[in-house]
Amino acid sequence: MIKTTDQHHIEQTLAGNPQAFGELVRRYQDYVYTVVNRMVQHREEAQEITQDTFVKAYSSLTSFRGDSKFSSWLYTIAYRKTLDRLKKNKRYVAYEGLEQISDADQDVETHGLKRMMAQERSEAIKQAIAALDPVSSALITFYYYEEMSVKEIEAITDLTADNIKVKLHRGRKRLLSLLQQSNFPEIQQSYGTL
16 A cells, blocks of 8 residues: 655645545654653643644644645644743643553563563653753654754754754753663663763
8 A cells, every 4th residue: 555645635635625634643643742742741731732733733734835844844833832832831840750561561471571671761761851841852852752853853943953953962961960860870871972
């Protein structure tokens, strides 16, 4: 089966087929939610902002010029909606807590212990990212988890490339400091060059 392009779905939506936009939502809802949740660190609020992002994208779809990827345009909306919400609330939401390890992720007989240790390391990193300010958290998520270039991040955030690099550098230093306070010496060694 051939995967249809984002542009095809955009054209179909603009031609009056709202189900085509539903496909765009399915493609990007997890990514948008991840970025938003890392910034607000509150599950319900992240879900609301994610929904608001797609409502805004749908109502503004005629303004999408195609100068950038649809995903970048969508991340821009999500990023700005999140910053607006944080400014409105005039607070940075505290980290909600670590997610539980699901039973499906555990293979107790052969890999359970290794998986648990890897999960604990991953959660320690997630917790350290969550402790960063929302902008640094978003930049690190965009750059390392979404593997976006500085140029793509620049388009999303309206920050200059130099500013992004400085904020990434400071965010990595802060992240390293937080990891050094954790109980995982192997994380400190692995990420000591951040």
